[in-house]
Amino acid sequence: MKSGAGDDPFAEDSSETGDTHSESDAEQADASSKGEEPDTASDSPSITGPNGQAQTQALPYKYRRDSVKQGRNQQPVFLQSETEELIDETLDRIEERFDENIYKTDVVEAMLVAGGEGTTPEAVLERWGYGMKNR
């Protein structure tokens, strides 16, 4: 806490990752992110800095976003229960392999992208910035 004004809560990059839950994988809604395209490639997108200036960042998606929903659109998906089990198993397997917590949202999209690309969910998640500590 300081004297004077706090953050600008309406700034585009306003920090939103906080959570009052104890679970480490807590995510949260981030209204500012609606309508932005998910950025799956590790290119250098422009984002807006705290004073409105454009900044270029080459950070992987995982480290670039303020919340797991930033840069994503919400889609209702109908899944068979076997598929839901497969998602959970994949999440467990990759968390164990990378030795870190992974958002289910990331795993689900990584499975979709990997399926389309013909790669693996692990490869997609690595591109987004997971598994860096074991490299």
Add this chain to the structure above:
Amino acid sequence: MLAYTTYSEAGGVGKSTLAANLAVADARAGRKVLVVDLDPQEASVSYLLDVGEHRSDAQADSLVRHMVERERAPFEDLIETSEGVDVVPAHNSLEQLDRHLSRREEEANDFGENWNRNVQLLRVLRENGIHEKYDTLIVDPPATADVKLYNAIHATRSLLVPFEPSGKGRKSVDGLEDLVPGLEENLNINVGVLAIVPNRFKGTNDQQDMLDDIKKREYDIPVVLNERGSLFEGCWRQQCSAFKYIEEHRSRKRDYELETLDRIEQLADHLRKTVEAPA
């Protein structure tokens, strides 16, 4: 946009009165002002500004419905205008806000989504482009430290703290220093205190000591508001700001009351300059 929450841990220190009068001062200065009333008590800023006729209608749309994503109508329809100030009035369901938000959060978690009960006011305000439509946003939560206060602070990040020079007022400033750092950490935000506003100052030695004590802290204290019981009681009786009260309900202008208006305007101006410093 200038955005702040009026914060006081103790009730009855003139928090809603200050919120309403600063809102009117900004509107009179030509700004578009939105006040969000999160206080379900009857004597809230909604009452003072004479809005909120649907507050006891359980079927009416309300801010609570918007915060749990169960809205019935556009956000704009919630807004009522009084003395040039747009107000999202209080609704009785605010008393149950914590329960409604908790349920919504549980439900979201059951579906593997994450949803944080403390950030929903900002979500609603952002989704409705409030920062593009208004120059000033004032959120007035109740004095209790609960989900309403957390949502208010999360949505504005800046605080205005009325301070009654009394034991109660001092406890309130101490409470602020206990509460805010934890909140900053939990919500990953930086909170600033725009100003502390000593209120109901009567100039007794005791009060002077407390005022001196609070001045030693690092906060900005741009004005001191003297005790104006008659004026502010009149405002509550007539359900209007001090500006309107003096214009319409005082047959004789009293210099000390005009001075109070002047100080409220100075404070409003000071707050604008703190946040919107010329480039």
